Amino acid sequence: MTSELMKIAAAYLHVIGVAVYLGGAVIMEFVVGPAQKSIPPAQAMVLGQKVADRFLVFAWSALGLILASGLLRIFTIRVESFLFGENVFSTPYGKTLLTMVCLWGVLVVNGAIITFVLRPKLSGRMAAQVSAGQAQSTQDAKLKAAKWTTWLTRVDLGVAFVIALLGVSLAQTKGTGLWW
């Protein structure tokens, strides 16, 4: 009974983690982002920063939940040999699982670039006594960082779609995975 409850809890938390990350990214891209263009640029920038700060906490929490619940799920349904044992490269299930973990790693790396490299550039304030040239170069750096953030966010969305597809394939194909 306890083991059944653990299986259900792990699966539920995994579903919630994926839903929060994937669904949140979809709504950010197709609802919140375009909505910011409906107000003046100065207000849109303030709103964009506040939304992005909160969304990063939200996305990191979801990534953590996905990993923790995914590991719990692997151990409760007793398929750990497909990730940690000799079955990783020799079975479709193991290869699919490994691909999912690698893609999760891509999300983490992209998330770290956005959080620790691009966001500080975007939120940095300009000093009062700067020359026109310095102001222009700071502005250019911000625009470049904004473009990279948009691009990486879209890559993350695509990667999250692939992870979800692979995850579903593991469940729906009784363990063969979608490819191989």
Added chain:
Amino acid sequence: MPAGVLGTEVAPTLLGFAHVLGWAVYIGGAVLMEVVWRPSQEHIPPAQVNVVCSFMGRRYRWIALVALAVLFLSGVGLLLESGHLSTTSPIFRPPLVLSNSYGRTMLALTILWAFLFGLLLMLGVVAHPALHVRMSTDMSNEERRAARAAVGQAIRRMDVLLRVELAGAGLAAFLGTTLRFGGIL
């Protein structure tokens, strides 16, 4: 384990993917609105909040309705694919019967889905438009006060409905998860 997958088990995988995507967009969107959007909007002037909310409300409701429709259609597809539901008599086949926990959980899930769909329609058709009352210049002070009070009441009602929606969505996801383990009711 079955060997080749492409061509033999692609249909359930794609249906399952559509189902997960529907859930993700619906629940993820509801959580994002509550946890990310609502606290962030406090940092811009109310007039701008009104403009952004109006834009987002229109778009988000449609996306959420489509997500719920995809959930229902892909769910039916998965049941047909698994043989629990049939187009010939008997339509409902074990374990999709009320004598089984799976069937009872599925019934509760279907009722909850209908409730969430109705709630979304109510949010889109009644609750959301009530938030955006325009004040005309020929309104008396009394009428303006009444209009502001009505908007305040609409905001409180919207808050309650959104939290009910979030709780319902979380419960539905839980019931759906238990189906893989034979249901819980």
